[in-house]
Amino acid sequence: MSARPDLRRLSDEELDLLISRHIDGDLSPDEERQLEQLLATDARARERQAALQSVADALKRLPTPEPPFGLASRVSSGVLEGSRGVGSLWHRFGIYPPPGLVLASTGVLALVLGAGVYFTSLGRPRPVQTAQHLAPREDGPVRVFLAEGQDASKDAASSAAKEAAKEAPPPVAQPAPASPAAEGEPAPARGPLLAKTRSSVGEKAEAERFKGKQQERREEAPGKKDLADDERLAEQRSARSEADALSAAPRPAGSVAGFAPEPPARDRAAAQPALEGRRDQAGTATLSIVTRPASWRLATPLRASLGTPVAARYRLALDGEGRVLSVTPLPPRGPERRDVEALLEGLRFTRLPGTPESRELEVEVVSR
Amino acid sequence: MTAVAGHGQASERSEWPGDERAVTRFLAGDVTGFEQIVKHYSSTIFSLAARLVGPSEAEDVVQETFLRAYRGLERFRGESSLKTWLYAIALNRARARHGTLARLKALFASPAPSAGGDDIVSLIDGAADPGATPEESSMRRQERTRLRAAMSRLPEDFRAAVVLRDLEGLSYGEIADTLAVPIGTVRSRIARGRALLREELGGEPHPEKEERP
Numbered sequence: 001m002s003a004r005p006d007l008r009r010l011s012d013e014e015l016d017l018l019i020s021r022h023i024d025g026d027l028s029p030d031e032e033r034q035l036e037q038l039l040a041t042d043a044r045a046r047e048r049q050a051a052l053q054s055v056a057d058a059l060k061r062l063p064t065p066e067p068p069f070g071l072a073s074r075v076s077s078g079v080l081e082g083s084r085g086v087g088s089l090w091h092r093f094g095i096y097p098p099p100g101l102v103l104a105s106t107g108v109l110a111l112v113l114g115a116g117v118y119f120t121s122l123g124r125p126r127p128v129q130t131a132q133h134l135a136p137r138e139d140g141p142v143r144v145f146l147a148e149g150q151d152a153s154k155d156a157a158s159s160a161a162k163e164a165a166k167e168a169p170p171p172v173a174q175p176a177p178a179s180p181a182a183e184g185e186p187a188p189a190r191g192p193l194l195a196k197t198r199s200s201v202g203e204k205a206e207a208e209r210f211k212g213k214q215q216e217r218r219e220e221a222p223g224k225k226d227l228a229d230d231e232r233l234a235e236q237r238s239a240r241s242e243a244d245a246l247s248a249a250p251r252p253a254g255s256v257a258g259f260a261p262e263p264p265a266r267d268r269a270a271a272q273p274a275l276e277g278r279r280d281q282a283g284t285a286t287l288s289i290v291t292r293p294a295s296w297r298l299a300t301p302l303r304a305s306l307g308t309p310v311a312a313r314y315r316l317a318l319d320g321e322g323r324v325l326s327v328t329p330l331p332p333r334g335p336e337r338r339d340v341e342a343l344l345e346g347l348r349f350t351r352l353p354g355t356p357e358s359r360e361l362e363v364e365v366v367s368r
Numbered sequence: 369m370t371a372v373a374g375h376g377q378a379s380e381r382s383e384w385p386g387d388e389r390a391v392t393r394f395l396a397g398d399v400t401g402f403e404q405i406v407k408h409y410s411s412t413i414f415s416l417a418a419r420l421v422g423p424s425e426a427e428d429v430v431q432e433t434f435l436r437a438y439r440g441l442e443r444f445r446g447e448s449s450l451k452t453w454l455y456a457i458a459l460n461r462a463r464a465r466h467g468t469l470a471r472l473k474a475l476f477a478s479p480a481p482s483a484g485g486d487d488i489v490s491l492i493d494g495a496a497d498p499g500a501t502p503e504e505s506s507m508r509r510q511e512r513t514r515l516r517a518a519m520s521r522l523p524e525d526f527r528a529a530v531v532l533r534d535l536e537g538l539s540y541g542e543i544a545d546t547l548a549v550p551i552g553t554v555r556s557r558i559a560r561g562r563a564l565l566r567e568e569l570g571g572e573p574h575p576e577k578e579e580r581p
Contacts, residue, residue, distance in 0.1 A: 013560070020559035025532065026540060051566045058515055058569075059534035061508075065418035068427065072407040075427075079406070079434045080399065 012048070019049045039233055170294050238310050290364040295355035299348040311366045318359045322349045330362065380538065384408045387450040395442055396508040402441070406434055412536075413458050419531050420462040429465060433458040448545035452538070459528060482498035526561035533558050 012017065021027050023036055039046050070093055287310075289298060313330040327341045349361065384404060385393070393401030410430055417429035436457050444453060519527060525547075532538045532546060543558075544551040 013563070017559040018561045020562055021555055023562075024540070024558070026555065048566075051570050054563050055565045055569060056534055056561050058511055059565075061531065062512065062515070062535060064427065064535075065423055067411045071414060071427065071430065072403075075410050075431055075434050076406045077401045077440050078431050079402070091552045132572050220416060230543040 015045060016048060016052065018053050019045075065167055136235070215219070251300070287365065287367040290366070292362040292364070293355070293358075295352045296349045296361045297352065299350040302347075309367045310337055311364075312337060312340065313362060313364045314344060314350070315360065315362050316344060318349060318361070320359070322351070324348070369470070381554065388446065391441060391444060391446070393449065401462075402438060405450065406502060409454055410434070413454055416455060416458050416531070416536055417462060419535055420459070420528075421465060425465065429461050432461045432465070436461065449542065452542045452545040455532070455538070456548065457543075459546065463524075514569055515565070518565045521568060522561055522564055526557050526564065529554055529557035530561035530565070534562075 018027070018031065018035055022032065039049055291297070306318065312334055315328040315330055316324050317326045317328075319325050324345050324347050327344045329336075329341075344363065344365070351358070375443070384390070384407075390401045390404045390408070394405070413430050413433055414426050415428035417433070420426075421429055433454060437454060440457075445513050448456075519530075522530065528547060529543060532543045533540075538546065540551050540558075543552075543554045547554065547555075
């Protein structure tokens, strides 16, 4: 269109092209001038121009579709996921399944898998949790049990407890009269127990504190019914704690309430706050220590109250009497857990008779 | 998603740094560069996609467009603008999604706007006219309905050119980049598209059917 056109000889199509470019401001000054001359003299050209202009104006008046709220965020996350996920596989083949279909398929698959897992796990002992990362949680008093080892567990447990009782000084807590709670909790079906206690000393201390607080409150506002109820509750707690203390294996004198026996001196300061810090929180956490090989058994009673959940593996070096000499974290290594290492360093293990002699074992410590 | 460390950093990331810096940032391994691109262009691409395939499928087209862009951004040479590059992907995605022009036509050629529907019919016809009298609103709705019908009968190439020019406001050069055709072809397609619409809307004679005296 750089050459000057003879507008009088233009076809309608060429004229429409010129008018269209005029509407869009695409004409050169020369072309503009010639078109204006033509429009001034040719009524039909003016009609075509007016009609084309109205079409362009009508199109421009069409509303702009508004994007849905959060579109950019959804697209960003979808693209970043899709670029790594299964979706990218589809897309590589030019297949774009509707998102609803993908979601529904995933849901159905999850449902089927979940149902399968549920029905196959019915009537079976629950497996030990082996998650590598657990969300932080407020933990309360901790039940401890050994989750590995299948044979003669009760015998092994009782012999381990007896052995520990011989070595350990008498417990601090005095026996309380038997109560229904003193029957102790039945061993969980999930695995044989070598050591299983509630953190009875911790609960007892908690109950004592609770009782003390109630006493103070009663002195401030005597005669209130709820206080009487609270006191009764506190007494029940105390009785239960004492009963639990009875059912637990003896604890060496001077050991901290968090666990027994006492951790080495170098770790005591680091371990104690974490072990005791959450004791007022409600709920009960479970700590399991799985030994490999399974011929090893925990010989010392264990009470622990870890502040945060843990799932980690360690290699333990033992001395000739099964006491832990050193603790080495095994990969994958999570954040350093001095409280767990201190807990392990305070333990002692025994081998089942007739099993190969060894001074090393691996343990997996999991709480939830 | 990368966590935002502080207010200053957040505002820095929310600002549009321009095509080149955003692309450079992404190619350097910073995902926020891509997030900025999505944030800046997703509305525009949605608008185009909604006009091509209807709002109900537009978001999927947007998703596919940016997924393609994510994978192909390292091959982006900057010879065209990022906007037209994304438009080209979106057009291809819209075509691929529907397979044939017939499906696109079917979308536009719905006989009557569906009440509460979310296709382009309701998008065009149901738009509010703030400040307009009921009569004016009614007239505009009729105009949109006729325009929609006319658009549905346009050949795809013409329609794409007209949409990019009159609805998306792209320049001839940008349309040429987007459609990967010479600029003369763009001029011609726009002019012929408008002429066909004029014929459909106003009963004007088609330029090829009736020659000027």
